[in-house]
Amino acid sequence: MMSIESIRAASRRAARESARNHVVPLVVESEDLGGDLEKYIRHIPFIGYRTPRGYKKLRTYFVDSSGFGSVGEPALTFGQFCDRVRAAGPGYGYAIIESGQFQIVIGQFSTR
Numbered sequence: 001m002m003s004i005e006s007i008r009a010a011s012r013r014a015a016r017e018s019a020r021n022h023v024v025p026l027v028v029e030s031e032d033l034g035g036d037l038e039k040y041i042r043h044i045p046f047i048g049y050r051t052p053r054g055y056k057k058l059r060t061y062f063v064d065s066s067g068f069g070s071v072g073e074p075a076l077t078f079g080q081f082c083d084r085v086r087a088a089g090p091g092y093g094y095a096i097i098e099s100g101q102f103q104i105v106i107g108q109f110s111t112r
Helices: 006-018 037-039 078-088
Strands: 056-064 091-101 105-108
Touching: 006 091, 037 078, 056 078
Parallel strands: none
Antiparallel strands: 056 105, 091 105
């Protein structure tokens, strides 16, 4: 199990690297919301504790990353997260802001 210090250090490292490499959240467009959303959304970047210039963080999602999570647990399953992305609609960006051993925290961002 990862310690909270390890998780925070990884997020700080990701924030530095993503800033240096100009990494921004993955924006979901209308055409991405179709049947292949699950495949597309797996490419969410890890930007750590950082909100890129021009973006505003709207909310966060606690998501199971192991693939073994179940509906009804505190962390959303990947399918439940994809349902939330579909419900939000196009134009929002998503990025991992914290990553633990079995769960991740994904931020939803807007440029509006």
